[in-house]
Amino acid sequence: MSAAKSNTLRRLVRHFRVLDGWIVRMVDDPFNHGASWGGRMSNRFSIGTWDRREGPEPALYLTHEVLHAAVIAVVKMDKRKPKEQRQAEELLVQDICGLIRRGGKPRK
Secondary structure (H helix, E strand, O other), rough: HHHHHHHHHHHHHOOHHHOOOOOEEEEEOOOOOEEEEEEOOOOEEEEEOOOOOOOOOOOOOHHHHHHHHHHHHHOOOOOHHHHHHHHHHHHHHHHHHHHHOOOOOOOO
């Protein structure tokens, strides 16, 4: 993975407050493009590099996959704590709106 893509991924992950404490990383695996989550007890999320055989990488590929991680982070929350889950959902929506407002560019 290029240094520029690595920096973009870090900025995107930092943009989503629900991903605080999560490990989101790129993996160079031609059989694992897209995203995979470590499971119910895990705060790890892997994003596979784009498979060039499927054509050029979409402009918002990393953003798309990081959004999957953010949604999983909210859904993964303990259902016995509805107030905290609503607060996390609100943070996620605010962060998505902020990303849209900046035209898809994450905070620096």
